[in-house]
Amino acid sequence: METQKQKKSFGQWIKTSITVRMLMVGILILVLLIPLSYIKNLIQERAYRQEEVVSEINQKWGNEVLLYGPILKIPYQTHKIKKIWDEKTKSYLQEDIISVHQAFFFPNTLDISTNVESENLGRSIYESVVYTADMKIKGSFTTPNFDIRDIKPEDILWNKATVIINSTNSKGIRSNLELKMGSENYPLQSRYTQNSNTNRFETKFLKEISLPKENIVHFEMELKVNGSEQLRFIPVGRETNVAMTSNWASPSFNGNYLPDTKTKEISENGFKANWKVLQINREFEQEFFGELPHINSSAFGVKLLIPVDEYQKSERATKYGYLVIALTFLVFFLIQTVSKVHIHPFQYLMIGLALTMFYTLLISISEHSSFLYAYGVAGIAVVLLISIYSKAILRSFKFMGLIAASLIALYTFIFVIIQLENYALLVGSIGLFLILGTIMMVSRKIDWGNDGA
Structure with missing residues (x-):
């Protein structure tokens, strides 16, 4: 009990x-x-x-767009004297060894006007924001300065000069690439690059009339491209101006430079933004000899955000x-x-x-x-x-x-x-x-x- x-x-x-x-x-x-x-x-x-799913949609439509150019490419020669012993004369002979290198010159002015038409593409229950950008690019090249490398005028290969444009998105291009230099039109062709993330487009050799030997030469071109998520530019001009309009109401301005707050407008119907970047604002020079540098970190632009991430x-x-x-x-x-x-x-x-x-x-x-x-x-x-x-x-x-x-x-x-x-x-x-x-x-x-x- x-x-x-x-x-x-x-x-x-x-x-x-x-x-x-x-x-x-x-x-x-x-x-x-x-x-x-x-x-x-x-x-x-x-x-x-x-x-x-979003990555797959973007790959088929077109990935983000990063535009880098146009850039004037001019080959030049360098000389190296090599001494060779001659048994017959019992003396040294001098041989001139000529090497060809590349010089790259950025534009004096670069003006880009672009209209970005965005939309949502969906698959099953998922969706991604994509866009089509219509760009009008114009600017000018001044006479290249070879004196900083002590390159003689006779060593400049003007007849081999071309213009190149780099972009991260070749799949999304929806228009023929044609650059007008002065009064001449030059189609751009795709060129192989070791950087798998960048596509290079290059003109044929420029004619004498299109070369900025003594006078400023103006250029212009139009580009239509499909992209997704981001649209960015590298300010290669001594003065770079970008004007952008879009119907997307949720932009995120990113990169090294922000748009002018006085002209920036964002509403439920879209946005407008303008950038102005001067050479003094950049971290790189106006000309390069040898190889183009990797300056993607200087890019600026806009990211189109989906407002709600559930x-x-x-x-x-x-x-x-x-x-x-x-x-x-x-x-x-x-x-x-x-x-x-x-x-x-x-x-x-x-x-x-x-x-x-x-x-x-x-x-x-x-x-x-x-x-x-x-x-x-x-x-x-x-x-x-x-x-x-x-x-x-x-x-x-x-x-x-x-x-x-x-x-x-x-x-x-x-x-x-x-x-x-x-x-x-x-x-x-x-x-x-x-x-x-x-x-x-x-x-x-x-x-x-x-x-x-």
Whole structure:
């Protein structure tokens, strides 16, 4: 009889002990970290799949465009005297060894006017932003300065001079490349380069009338190209001016130079932007001898952003999953402690699983709709499910309303944090401070000494 009473007493203590209940709730929270980690992996997997599909769309339409040119290329000769011993004359003979090198000269002025027509291309549930850019390029070349290398006029191979343009996207070009130098037109042909990321286009040898030997020579050309995500330019002109208009309403101006803030306009119908870059603003010279340098780091332009990245926001929401589960369990624990209603660990587990279902609903619905709609539907579904379930286990409409209000406030608070970027930490810290203060005020009158004894 004494043993049965001890067993009954021990079982009763297990049910009524606050310490035991706290330990069980803590263990359940740790257990629920497992499905949350799987949900995070699911989001990353779906995001990676999105990147694969977007990359495939962009490759077929045309990747990002980076324009580098036009550049005047003029070969020149160098001489090296080599002494050779002649057995017949018993003396040294001098041999002139001639080597041919390349000199590259950037334009004096470079003006680019481009209109970017963008659109969304989709495959299945994924989409990418692509564009077609119509460019008008004009400028001028001044007489090249070979004196800085002490190159004699007779060593300059003017008859082998050409003009080259480098671009990262040859697949997307939708017009014949033809450069007008002075009064002559020169088609540009593709040339092999060792840099697999850059495509080079070069004219045939320039005629005498097109060479800037003594006078300035003006050039112009038109280019139509399909691209995706980014459109950038390298400011090779002594003075480079770029004017861009587009129907895309979410641009991100990037690179070493930003557009003029006085002329920049962004609206729901698109944007307008103008850049002006001078040689003094750059880190490279106006001419190069030998090889063209790698100056892609000096590029500037625009990136066309898709306004909402559903997976990024879903991943940010899951980071607060631990907070949601812990605070919800805490509310149930406080209600259980105050009302003396027994909540079984299995019921805590069901509530926790319902909370994790919010994130799977959020991901699946946001793939077919907006994040706001998905968040609202998932939140309402989970709040209703847990509220109805709490009415069954707590047997009180008052407690049911408290649970529903707490969940609504918590999901609203997290949604606000997700939308914010610059003030997310500030708002989150203030919100958590208020939540902690509320819990401290509610729990201050609980008799923690009564541990089921």
